[in-house]
Amino acid sequence: MNLKDRYNNSLDYIKDHETSQQSTKKEKDSELIVLGSGNMGLIYLTQWKERLSYEEIVMLFPDLIPGLVKHSGIGFVLVNSIANGGMIIAENGIYYLESDEVVGENPLEGFGKNAAMHLKRQNSFNNMPDVLVNSFYDSQTDEVCAFEELIGSHGGLGGNQTKPFILYPSEWKDPGELVGSESIYHFLKEEIGNLNS
Helix, strand or coil: CCHHHHCCCHHHHHHHCCCCCCCCCCHHHCCEEEEEECCEEEEEECCCCCCCCHHHHHHHCCCHHHHHHCCCCEEEEEEEECCCEEEEEECCEEEECCCCEEEECCCCCCCCCCHHHHHHHHHCCCCCCCEEEEECEECCCCEECCCCCCCCCCCCCCCHHHCCCCCCCCCCCCCCCCCCHHHHHHHHHHHHHHHCC
């Protein structure tokens, strides 16, 4: 059945979809890889060489995205749509990265003012997973849900990691606000280069 015939929009699909139970294959028969890094998870559907689009995932695995975002430990997922580009999807809302449009509740609420910028950059990488998963973030308790047996939230958005610092020699210039690893790299490279002059 055509997705557009069943639902008016993607948010209707997420909210109204009822997930069915599936049997679990043995690990050696698995056709996907799931990796955890702090409170970020990466899902690679290994039958395909290229990253699957949102539309393809909905067609091939209709339970996957609604099943993920309806889980209490999940904050949002990032997928790439043929029609809309990057989509941040949560149970009650979708953020379209290309247009900065929000339908329903903003899934990035509370994740910081630069969250969309970071996710848009990530979505442009060649080695992106089919589905990037970020855990919930509770701003009241400053808690996230880690997907591995480590303490902390490295990898994903939310938690204490959103307040990083750099300890550097006092004779270096003040870099101002640094946003993202690329800006940190440029700052350090410039100051280290000045040491040799």
